[in-house]
Every structure is written in structure tokens, then in C-alpha cells.
Amino acid sequence: MQIERHTGFNGLRKALSMNPDELIELIRNSGLTGRGGAHFPTWKKLSLARSSQGEKIVVCDAEESEPGTFKDRFILEKNPLIVVEGIAIASHIIEARQAIIYLRGEYSFLEEGIRKAIEEYNKLFGDINIHLIISGGGYICGEETAILNSLEGKRPNPRNKPPFPVEKGYMDKPTLVNNVETLAMLPLIILGDYDPDLRLFSISGNVEKPGVYEARLGITLGELIARAKPIGNPRAVLLGASGGVLRYDPNLVLTMDNIERLGGMLGMNTLIIINDEQDLLQVFKHIAEFFVHESCGLCTPCREGNPRIVDIMEKIIDGTATSRDISLLERLAKYIADTSMCGLGKASTKWLLTALKYFPEVFSNAKSNN
Amino acid sequence: MKFILEDLWQIEKRFGYLPRRELESLAEKHGKPLAEIFSVASFYSLFSVDNPPKHFIGVCTCPSCIANGALEILHAFEEELGVSINSDEGDIRLLKLQCQGRCDKAPVVVIDGVYYEKVRLENIEKLIEKCR
Numbered sequence: 174m175q176i177e178r179h180t181g182f183n184g185l186r187k188a189l190s191m192n193p194d195e196l197i198e199l200i201r202n203s204g205l206t207g208r209g210g211a212h213f214p215t216w217k218k219l220s221l222a223r224s225s226q227g228e229k230i231v232v233c234d235a236e237e238s239e240p241g242t243f244k245d246r247f248i249l250e251k252n253p254l255i256v257v258e259g260i261a262i263a264s265h266i267i268e269a270r271q272a273i274i275y276l277r278g279e280y281s282f283l284e285e286g287i288r289k290a291i292e293e294y295n296k297l298f299g300d301i302n303i304h305l306i307i308s309g310g311g312y313i314c315g316e317e318t319a320i321l322n323s324l325e326g327k328r329p330n331p332r333n334k335p336p337f338p339v340e341k342g343y344m345d346k347p348t349l350v351n352n353v354e355t356l357a358m359l360p361l362i363i364l365g366d367y368d369p370d371l372r373l374f375s376i377s378g379n380v381e382k383p384g385v386y387e388a389r390l391g392i393t394l395g396e397l398i399a400r401a402k403p404i405g406n407p408r409a410v411l412l413g414a415s416g417g418v419l420r421y422d423p424n425l426v427l428t429m430d431n432i433e434r435l436g437g438m439l440g441m442n443t444l445i446i447i448n449d450e451q452d453l454l455q456v457f458k459h460i461a462e463f464f465v466h467e468s469c470g471l472c473t474p475c476r477e478g479n480p481r482i483v484d485i486m487e488k489i490i491d492g493t494a495t496s497r498d499i500s501l502l503e504r505l506a507k508y509i510a511d512t513s514m515c516g517l518g519k520a521s522t523k524w525l526l527t528a529l530k531y532f533p534e535v536f537s538n539a540k541s542n543n
Numbered sequence: 544m545k546f547i548l549e550d551l552w553q554i555e556k557r558f559g560y561l562p563r564r565e566l567e568s569l570a571e572k573h574g575k576p577l578a579e580i581f582s583v584a585s586f587y588s589l590f591s592v593d594n595p596p597k598h599f600i601g602v603c604t605c606p607s608c609i610a611n612g613a614l615e616i617l618h619a620f621e622e623e624l625g626v627s628i629n630s631d632e633g634d635i636r637l638l639k640l641q642c643q644g645r646c647d648k649a650p651v652v653v654i655d656g657v658y659y660e661k662v663r664l665e666n667i668e669k670l671i672e673k674c675r
């Protein structure tokens with residue numbers, strides 16, 4: 174896998190001998206976009222942060238909590254050095270002297286490996302101060318502005334944008350927030366070792382060999398899942414909790430556009446395979462519970478709407494739901510997606526909108542019960 | 544750079560929860576009202592602001608874990624322990640957890656901060672012994 178390559182800080186050495194504007198151009202040509210799910214062009218973020226004035230900060234977002242996603246854990250386990258190297262390169266480009274790795278609390282077993290990598294960097298370079306901060310736990314803490322609040326010692330609610338973190342971030346200083354995988358790509362790009370089509374897929378669920386797989390975008394779902402050895406007959410594929418759910422189709426070509434056309438989102442390349450022996454209704458109800466648990470509570474549609482969805486899912490399970498409940502479900506899903514403040518709320522009903530479209534039979538026992 | 548999160552972790556690790564008197568001195572140290580510190584501390588899922596029960600048993604109920612039998616495991620815990628989910632009675636609190644980022648080792652159970660992966664129904668008895 175390209176991510177396991179031992180670059181030995183050679184990417185950083187080369188970057189330090191180059192002009193930041195040249196580096197931004199190089200990253201622009203690579204086509205790299207944010208691997209945390211939002212796919213914002215990385216060069217653009219770097220360039221905006223670089224042109225902001227004052228003391229600057231780099232934040233590495235290692236609060237990976239999307240259900241079914243564990244590729245950042247994999248990277249930090251296998252190659253924390255390349256992540257630290259990427260942080261140092263980003264800091265060089267935007268001229269930051271302070272950097273923070275914000276690590277998911279559930280991943281604190283990675284702390285030692287990361288600290289060692291930072292020490293190694295300090296021995297050889299050490300011009301930036303890299304802090305490692307362990308999060309207290311919460312899905313919203315991975316949102317780029319919620320991290321900033323968390324680091325400032327505030328409640329980790331998201332902030333309104335603009336201002337964007339590259340203008341006003343941590344303590345109002347220009348802050349570059351990038352995902353682990355995005356930063357880890359920088360040394361590879363600079364060394365000319367980067368393959369723009371390769372992605373890390375987190376594959377789990379009903380497969381014999383769950384794990385992180387490297388594959389080219391454009392591979393078919395069937396071809397990729399064959400490597401993980403499906404158990405039984407795959408029925409559904411969940412793209413995390415927030416990416417929606419699709420019918421399992423081995424011929425489905427995995428590209429972002431393709432998935433988007435179907436109403437899903439291939440944000441972090443998460444694939445959870447569910448076979449036909451599973452109770453999809455229970456899976457769905459628990460996704461709804463996930464969003465109730467993880468909503469930060471700041472805005473009404475997300476905070477109040479998601480519990481209503483759980484209620485209706487429970488009624489469907491009990492067999493007491495009516496067709497009115499199902500139409501309410503659909504309206505709620507749209508309303509929450511349209512009116513929530515941050516990405517969490519907006520994506521919190523994608524599973525439901527796609528489930529209603531592709532798995533109507535799961536909801537149909539309610540309709541006859543009118 | 545000063546991070547309240549680091550202080551909170553120190554207290555949590557030392558006491559197993561965040562006692563009020565510790566939060567009070569933290570508030571003083573950072574020049575913030577206690578209510579603000581409390582609102583921050585209580586937000587996070589890995590801290591507890593009240594005196595916790597003796598043992599926590601958490602079962603991840605996100606999709607990969609459910610597809611690998613998490614709900615059967617959760618119900619087996621309920622039955623064996625005679626407690627219901629989230630109940631505050633007794634020494635053991637049984638919880639549903641959200642994805643722990645170990646979906647490749649599903650189903651995942653966490654007991655008093657220790658992770659157990661690929662848990663099977665046959666292992667339940669042994670896991671419960673950890674709490675006795």
C-alpha cells in the first residue's frame with residue numbers, strides 16, 4: 174500500500190528546500206482533496222491559510238468516528254511517521270510553528286506510537302511544536318470547527334461558517350484543519366510517489382476478512398468485496414452511517430459521482446456489507462439511535478427530529494406504525510437534511526432517504542397496518 | 544498552549560470520574576465559571592461527571608457490530624446480569640456504545656475501559672466474571 178511506504182522524512186527534506194508556492198502548485202496538480210469526507214481541494218485550503226495573516230496553527234483531525242470507518246486508525250498504527258511528516262510539510266507551507274494532533278479518545282492505544290514519531294521528528298528537525306491532544310469522545314468532535322471549540326476548552330459545538338478556520342480558527346488564529354489521510358499523502362506527492370486513484374476502503378460487516386483495502390476508484394463493488402470474502406448473500410451496503418445505504422450490486426462502479434447519483438456519499442470509502450440473514454430494521458433503528466446520541470443539541474431539527482425517527486422505527490418494529498408514520502418519516506428525513514446547521518445533521522437522514530428508496534419492503538409492514 | 548482536555552483526562556484517570564471539587568479547582572485555574580467547565584466536561588462520552596457505578600459494560604451497536612451478533616450479545620448480558628440497558632441500579636451499568644473504530648474486529652465489547660474484540664456468546668460468562 175502506498176500509505177505504508179517509509180519516506181524517512183525525505184518528503185519533508187525536499188519540501189524544506191522548495192518554495193511554498195511551488196509546493197502548493199505541486200499539490201494542486203496532484204488533485205488531492207480532503208480525505209475526511211468533504212473532499213475540499215487541499216491546495217486551496219493550504220493557499221488560503223498561507224495568505225492569512227498572523228500566527229498560524231495546523232490541526233490534524235484524528236477524531237475518526239464514522240461507523241464502519243477505521244482507515245485513519247490503520248494509518249496511525251502502520252505509519253505514524255508519514256502523518257507527522259505531512260504535518261511538518263503543511264506547517265512549512267503555511268508558516269505555522271504550532272501543530273496539534275487531535276486523537277479520538279477510543280484510539281488512545283495509538284498514543285505511544287504517535288509520541289515516538291513526534292520525538293523522531295524533534296530529534297531531526299524540531300522547528301515546529303507538535304502537541305498530541307486526546308479527545309473526550311464524541312462524533313461531532315471530528316467536525317473541523319467543533320475541534321477548535323474543543324481545543325479552546327469550550328463545548329465542542331460546531332461554529333457557523335464563515336469565518337472559516339483558515340481565517341479564524343483556534344483562538345481566532347488562522348488554522349489549517351486536515352484529516353490524517355490527507356496529511357499523510359503530502360510526503361508522497363512531494364516525492365512523486367503519489368497515485369491519485371488509489372483509496373483506502375474500510376470494509377466490514379458480513380465478510381470473512383474485514384479490514385482496510387487499497388483499491389483504485391472505479392473498481393466494481395463485487396470485485397472489491399470478493400477480496401474481503403463475503404459471507405452468505407450480501408443484501409445491502411452501508412456507506413457509513415452518514416453516507417446512505419444501497420442495494421448490494423456487484424456491478425456497482427465505485428466512484429464518488431456514481432454513488433452520489435444513487436443518493437449516497439462515498440465520503441471516507443466506508444463499506445459495511447449486510448447479508449440477507451440480518452434484520453435490516455434493527456440495523457436501521459440503531460443508525461437512527463447513533464444520530465440521536467451524537468447530535469450536539471445546538472439546533473432543533475437535528476436534536477428533536479432524530480428522536481422522532483427512532484420512535485417511528487420502534488413502532489415499525491412493534492408492528493404499530495401506520496402509513497401516516499411512514500410519510501412522516503419521509504418528511505422528517507427531508508426536513509432535517511434541509512434545515513440542520515452542520516454536516517452531521519444534514520447527513521443524519523441520508524440513510525433513511527436511501528433506505529426508503531431502495532428497501533421499501535423493510536418499511537412495508539407498516540403500510541398494511543393503516 | 545493550555546488544554547482543558549488534558550486536565551480533564553488527568554482527573555478522570557486519577558479518580559475514575561470527574562469529582563465536583565476537582566472541577567471547581569479546574570474552573571478556578573482557568574478563570575472560568577464552574578457551570579462552563581461542567582457543561583464542557585459533561586459533553587464528552589468518555590468522562591463521567593457523577594460517581595460512576597462499579598463497572599461499565601458497553602456493547603457497540605453500530606452496523607458492523609450488529610451484523611456480527613452485537614444485539615444477541617447485548618441481550619445475553621441483560622439476561623445474565625438481570626439488568627436493563629442504561630439502568631442506574633446496582634453495581635453494573637450496561638450500555639449501548641457507538642462505533643469504536645474497531646469494526647474489523649466486530650462485535651466489540653468494552654468493560655471498564657478494556658476492549659474485547661470478536662466477542663462470541665460463549666465468552667459472555669467469562670467477561671461477566673471480570674465484574675465480580
Ligand code: SF4
Nearest residue numbers: 469471472475515518
Ligand atoms: S446539526 Fe446536529 S450536530 Fe450539527 S449543530 Fe445542529 S444539533 Fe449540532
Ligand code: FES
Nearest residue numbers: 603605608643646
Ligand atoms: S461498528 Fe462496532 S466498532 Fe465500529
